[in-house]
Amino acid sequence: MKIDVVKNVLDANDRIAEENKALFEKSGTWVINLMSSPGAGKTTLVEKTIEALKDKYSIAVIEGDIEDTCDAERVARHGVPVVQINTGGACHIDGNMVREALPNFDLQGIDLLIVENVGNLVCPAEFRIGENIKAMILSTPEGADKPAKYPLMFQESAVMIINKTDLIPYVDFDMEQAKRSALGCNRDLVIFEVSCKTSEGLTGWFQWLEDQIESYKKQDP
């Protein structure tokens, strides 16, 4: 006997993500799922973002790593609540891991929740967690060919932050190719060119983030 199913295999995860999203909407928390390869600068971007926006918004962070808590410790030094998820070998954060982390926060008082995913350009793109947007970082030493190799990551993301622009004189990075290739995956991709080391270009990112949070607050009843 044949049974028609026609169901996304990750349907159960999507349902949990929707439940998370409903909780975030209730508390007026805008959530960003931050993804990149290991070492592209996620934690540094999180730290810079907290410093720029913490006087204006209350911020919390979920740190996802396979092992270790050193990123969470770095973030905690900035005086914001941070919860570490150790995925214990899993290469991504999923909806359920976020759901289990949420009781550690008082969501009601949080404007911006940044979820720093496990460093990986493949799997995190597939697992929704209840976020408002996915943002990804491409660092210049990784090369401009990454959108061609990992198109799903670029298609799923609303924002691409090209980090380590200060290294462009020392690495072969074709900025135009990277942008053209990423935009082919996603015409609506918003792109920022930044250096988290020198802070160049970061104000554009902060401003964009602020605009998102403000327009979200306006929707909030």
Next chain:
Amino acid sequence: MHELSLARSIMDIIEEYDLRHHFKKVNSLKLSFGKLSSVEPSALEFAFEVLSKGTKAEGASLEFEVLPVILYCTVCGENVSAEHYQATCPLCEGGEVCLAGGTEELKLLELDVD
């Protein structure tokens, strides 16, 4: 190794359908995914084999329908099937393409059961 998570979700769907249909065993599963969705069939088969041991799905075969990479070129207006994603049109070499197919997520289409 997201294939382990995918295989676990497939097992959950099978259990859900078993509650409704009460089958004896699963013979095969038909699945589909886009070529660029980073699903590795052999890794998924292995994960499924491990997780289905001792269940009604033990020994079931997996059939995959792999959806092709489709590039839409905004210059020549054609949809082109390609091996990989590339930002240049393989037909007219135009520099503005959109990825129009190939990243479809893994779906379970059909269960063949006794």
